[in-house]
Amino acid sequence: MIINRFMSKEPTTATGLQNRFRTHYCGQLSRKSEGESVRLGGWVHRIRDHGGLIFIDLRDHTGICQLVVLPENESQFKAAEGLHSESVISAEGSVVLRSDETVNPRLASGAIEVVVSSIQIESNAHPLPFPVADDMPTAEELRLKYRFLDLRREKLHENIIFRSKLTAAVRKYLTDLDFIEIQTPILTSSSPEGARDFLVPSRMHPGKFYALPQAPQQFKQLLMVAGFPRYFQIAPCFRDEDARADRSPGEFYQIDLEMSFVEQDDLFVILEGMFKHLVETMSHKRIAQFPFPRISYRDVMNRYGSDKPDLRIPLEIQDVTELFVNSGFKVFASNTAEGSCVKAMVLKGMGGESRLFYDKAEKRARELGSAGLAYIQFREEGPKGPVVKFLKEEEMTALKERLGIETGDVVFFGAGKWEKTCKIMGGMRNYFADVFTLDRDELSFCWIVDFPMYEYNEEAKKIDFSHNPFSMPQGEMEVLESKFPLDILAYQYDIVCNGIELSSGAIRNHRPDIMYKAFEIAGYPKEEVDARFGHMIEAFKHGAPPHGGIAPGLDRLVMILRDEQNIREVIAFPMNQSAQDLMMAAPSEVTAQQLEELHIRVELPEEEK
């Protein structure tokens, strides 16, 4: 553990901070403090008892300082002998320079130490469930149960400090651009679209429920109607969906913003400026390309097989459908019709790997939903692989030419329905990312633009909105009336960095007539739109400015800037994968009386009765 590198500056001691507990912070003491008498308060980080001399590493929010207790001070010496790790003490003493041989260069305060005149034990600590003064790996379950201890450890402590600073920087950046921060309700109504809601029963209205907002989406649009031209909020969002490494179950935070009288490009400029500012002032990382490249949904799926590509991975998917239109290999030939495709991905120089390498890759492809994974190794002695025997000589030649294949390469194939095949190939692209060393300090931002307005729902056999139903279709009313629905694009965009989706946003549809039409295409009659979104339409009927917005995920942004692989590492009190707070024991049962007041009767699933 590299000690004393907490990111916080020493809090000022100028006013109000000198009291009976503390006059200085541990990380603040240096050569300049020589001769001062100080009072320090903090946690016993480590203790080294030499019998006739005791060293205590005292830790506070700013760092660590070594206390020395000498035997002449008999009562204090006795107190120090009995100290436990992580007990809280306040100690008084004087700052002395260490002799040259005893300076500790690994400690910011390593040039000095405090010779103790008195020690006050404020709180005695029991033996710990895991060490705090050590960053050794620890079971996640324990870390979550004793989160207050985990938060004392350097990495988590720094992450939380960083998060605070980032939030402050966002607030400053946006308020300097005349954005106004406005809080919106936490108890609101359930929205019919989107993720599952968290519901809150109403005591005063039996049988009715509030919902926690999945995002302040409708409120921020109403704020535009209300005439606030630039809104933002560090907004809590609640979605009852399953967790992932980059998805906190239950709740997360967005830098939610919305602007009126803007077009897509205006928003992009603001966002790019904000991200550039945050990266440059708060990290040592580099932005790969600025302004951020823009890739259409169609292109990003074709080339990277994902709408959140990690552009650092030096692999690109290629389309080889047309090479196999008349192929004797049925698996490929049968997927050359409209709506299907044959995709290929070349791994340079990986044609000579062991059989295990390809078998593992195929296993992964199956996990991703593929029927298998065709591949051809181009070796000195000729092409090799399970599908070689099905391909004609000229097909091999065409492939080599189209894909620029050289001896020693391997090419992997996927064939099937367009979107599914792209996604499987994208999954394989991520799988093969391990082959390469990605630059952790490179931030490869990009915009994904031109999302389709609608998609075909195979199960329901109908056309659905593919994203936010409030997005403006590109071409507005005219396009809704003239184009085939699945070909209509929306002013809907994502911002992606290193394979993580940071945000979705859109230019909104502020015109009731276009909205009714857009919903009609997705099969919602006017009456139903009025019933579901009447309040929005009503608002838009009273003078709504054109507007749009975006909402970058705060937690994910902190993750990226802090090189964390899991979102729990940037949240002070996260829940576990199954949405439980192991420290607070939430969710928990409530009393019969509470339920009665809320007019709730609980019916458990069969097996739990």
Place this chain on the structure above:
RNA sequence: GGAGCUGUAGCUCAGUCUGGUUAGAGCGCCUGCCUGUCACGUAGGAGGUCGCGGGUUCGAGCCCCGUCAGCUCCGCCA
């Protein structure tokens, strides 16, 4: 809802493939010794439902079945 990995001392792990005496190590904890350490050193000690239940076997930490918990992934996330 589904798949995979993990579960042995307070913590981190070895031992499990190939069943066999009293289950080990480091750290932590407790009791001593030690006046310049900074992961202090040193001598000793305590500490175990091998996640839980069942089965196979003369014998199970180890093999089989089930189950629970944690993590990762798929589904889900307008």
